Amino acid sequence: MGRTHSNAYNRIKNFFPELEYLPILKTVCSRSEKKVKAFAEQWGYESIETDWKKVIARDDIDAIDICTPNDMHAEIAIAAAAAGKMVLCEKPLARSLDEAQKMVDAFDESGIKNMVWYNYRRLPAVTLAKNIIDTGKLGRIFHYRANFLQDWTINADIQQGGTDWRMDAAVAGSGVTGDLLAHCIDTAMWLNGAINDVSAVTETFVKERVHQLTGKMQQVGIDDACIFHCRFDNGSLGLFESTRYARGHKAMYTFEINGANGSIRWDLHDLNRLEFFDHADDSKVRGWRTIHVTDGDQPYMNKWWVPGLSIGYEHSFIHQIADFLKSIETGESFSPSFKDALETQKVCEAVIDSANTRSWKDTHVDWTEN
Numbered sequence: 001m002g003r004t005h006s007n008a009y010n011r012i013k014n015f016f017p018e019l020e021y022l023p024i025l026k027t028v029c030s031r032s033e034k035k036v037k038a039f040a041e042q043w044g045y046e047s048i049e050t051d052w053k054k055v056i057a058r059d060d061i062d063a064i065d066i067c068t069p070n071d072m073h074a075e076i077a078i079a080a081a082a083a084g085k086m087v088l089c090e091k092p093l094a095r096s097l098d099e100a101q102k103m104v105d106a107f108d109e110s111g112i113k114n115m116v117w118y119n120y121r122r123l124p125a126v127t128l129a130k131n132i133i134d135t136g137k138l139g140r141i142f143h144y145r146a147n148f149l150q151d152w153t154i155n156a157d158i159q160q161g162g163t164d165w166r167m168d169a170a171v172a173g174s175g176v177t178g179d180l181l182a183h184c185i186d187t188a189m190w191l192n193g194a195i196n197d198v199s200a201v202t203e204t205f206v207k208e209r210v211h212q213l214t215g216k217m218q219q220v221g222i223d224d225a226c227i228f229h230c231r232f233d234n235g236s237l238g239l240f241e242s243t244r245y246a247r248g249h250k251a252m253y254t255f256e257i258n259g260a261n262g263s264i265r266w267d268l269h270d271l272n273r274l275e276f277f278d279h280a281d282d283s284k285v286r287g288w289r290t291i292h293v294t295d296g297d298q299p300y301m302n303k304w305w306v307p308g309l310s311i312g313y314e315h316s317f318i319h320q321i322a323d324f325l326k327s328i329e330t331g332e333s334f335s336p337s338f339k340d341a342l343e344t345q346k347v348c349e350a351v352i353d354s355a356n357t358r359s360w361k362d363t364h365v366d367w368t369e370n
C-alpha cells in the first residue's frame with residue numbers, strides 16, 4: 001500500500017490543484033535501508049528513515065501514514081497522536097477492538113485529524129450509490145448482500161508469518177474478516193446504517209502451515225472463510241461472505257441493495273459501473289439500467305478525463321486524500337475517521353465471537369471486557 005498511497009500523494013497536486021494544503025513527501029520509512037532508498041527515489045520522497053519512531057520525532061512532519069502490517073497500527077498511531085501528528089491509517093484499524101479503542105482514545109478530545117483508508121467509499125460508482133440511497137429513491141431497504149472472494153491461499157504450502165503476515169493471526173488479528181469483510185462492513189454501514197447483531201460461521205480449511213519466521217509447522221489461527229448474516233438498525237437483513245478459497249476469484253467485491261422502490265448493484269471488477277433498478281420507471285421499459293459513472297456531473301469525475309473514459313482502483317485513494325485535505329481546509333469532520341472504523345471493528349469482533357460461540361452477537365456490547 002506504500003506504492004498506492006505514494007501514487008495518490010504524487011497525483012493530488014495535478015488533479016486537485018485548488019486545495020489549500022498539498023502533501024510534501026518529507027520522508028518514507030521501512031526497515032531495509034537499501035530498499036527504502038530505492039523506494040524514496042522512485043516515488044519522490046526527500047529523505048528516508050529506517051526507524052518509525054524517528055519519523056514521529058521529526059519537527060518537519062505533520063502527518064503519519066501507516067501502511068505496515070496490522071500488528072503495528074496501534075503502536076505507531078498512539079505514538080503519533082501523543083506527538084500531535086495527524087494519522088492516516090490503513091485498514092483494519094487494529095487487530096482487535098481493544099487495540100482499536102485505545103487508538104480512538106489516543107486522539108479523543110485532541111481534535112487532531114485522523115482517518116482510515118476504507119477507500120472503496122470513494123470510487124465514483126460507490127459514491128453515486130450513496131447519493132441515490134440518500135435521496136430515498138430505493139424506499140424502505142429490505143436486503144444488503146456483499147461478497148469479497150479471493151483464491152490465493154488454497155495451496156497448503158503457503159506459509160504464515162513474515163511476508164505472509166496475513167496468514168498469521170498474531171499479526172493480522174483475523175483472516176478474511178478483518179482483511180476483506182472489514183471493507184464490506186465499512187461500505188455497508190456507510191450506505192445502509194448501523195449493524196445491530198450478527199450470526200457467523202467461519203472455517204480454517206488448512207489447519208497447519210509452516211511459520212516463515214520459525215520454520216516450524218504451526219496451527220493456523222485465522223479464518224480462511226467467513227459467512228455472516230445480520231440485522232441492520234433500519235430493519236433490513238444483511239448477508240456477507242468472504243473467502244480466500246473461491247477458485248477463479250482474485251478480488252471479487254460485490255454488493256447489492258434491495259429496497260421497496262428500487263435496487264442497486266456494484267461489482268469491483270467493473271468498478272466504473274453502477275447497476276440501478278427503479279420501480280418508478282414506465283413498466284414497458286422498466287429494467288436494470290447500467291450506469292457508466294464517468295460523466296462530469298457524477299462524483300469526482302469532473303477531475304478526470306472526458307466523459308466516458310474510465311478510472312481505476314488507485315483513484316479511490318487520490319479521492320480520499322483530496323477529501324481529507326479539504327476537511328483540514330474547511331475544518332469539517334472527515335469520515336471514515338478512527339471513530340468510524342471502530343464501529344467496523346465492533347462488527348468484526350462480534351462476527352468472530354459469534355462464529356467461535358455458535359451464537360448471535362450484539363455489536364453494541366463492550367467486547368473489550370470479554
Ligand SMILES: NC(=O)c1ccc[n+]([C@@H]2O[C@H](COP(=O)([O-])OP(=O)(O)OC[C@H]3O[C@@H](n4cnc5c(N)ncnc54)[C@H](O)[C@@H]3O)[C@@H](O)[C@H]2O)c1
Nearest residue numbers: 001002029030031052067068069070090091092117118119
Ligand atoms: N485499503 C486497501 O485496499 C488495502 C489493500 C491492501 C492492504 N491494505 C492494508 O495495508 C496494510 C499493509 O498491507 P500491504 O499489503 O501493503 O502489506 P505488505 O506486507 O506488502 O507491506 C507492509 C510494509 O510494511 C513494512 N514494515 C513492516 N514492519 C515495519 C517496521 N517496523 N517499520 C517500517 N516498515 C515496516 C514492510 O517492510 C512492508 O514494506 C495492512 O494493514 C493491510 O490490511 C489495505
